[in-house]
Amino acid sequence: MATLHVLGSAGYHPNEWRHTTCLALPELGFVLDAGTGFFRLRDLLRRYAGGVVDVLLSHAHVDHTIGLTYYLDVARDAARPGTLADTPGGLTHRFRLHGAPRHLEAVRSGLFGGPLFPLPCPFEMRPVEAEFTLGLATVRTVALPHPGGSTAYRISHPALAGDLAYVTDTRAPAVPRGFVAGVRTLVHECNFTDDLRELAEASLHSTVSEVLALSWESGAARTVLVHHNPLVEQIAGRALEDPLRIGTRPGIVVARDGMAIEV
């Protein structure tokens, strides 16, 4: 059994209720993206077996990567506040970043070691392939349309009740149906309500109805909507749950920070 922890459920910027995108699957050793919600990973780190954390990056936009610069506090020895652990780099855990080569390079040379952050990037970089294995997990990827591109992941792992797909920052209509067919859990961005479809098309994001259509076609038993527009808090209330009856649709979960979902 595995649990998906929602550490950040907003896109673009945090608001009073949501940090930007970060999800944790400690039983699998994975973190999905590293927005501002990444600071909350510290409380889950002891559940990562072997001291290794594999971060799957959808892309390099800062609402998905800025949290990587919090690593000194996230992976510091909680038992000895103010000191660093005795592992290489002074961290309690080893972090490996997985993503498209250009996104990894943007993190390595753009986010770290220059004008934006004083220290060099401490993470091992692993460019993704169409399919790769990590421990017991088999991970499939697909490149999707977004400014600068994005990568979606489909994870198979014995601890999961069924495959989990993580698809964010893209147009749901552009997601190859075969990539998500038969998943048990679809975790998908839902940045815009239907009335903002023009904005969704211009910025290469998704609307509620588009994600629900993909969800239906995938056959997913559960769809977790993440990456909510921080200015439209009613996306998790009136605009989303009432007119579209999200709240009454079985298997549709509007993610909120702090949620723990069995997957």
Ligand SMILES: [Zn+2]
């Ligand atoms: Zn984003």
Ligand SMILES: [Zn+2]
């Ligand atoms: Zn983006």
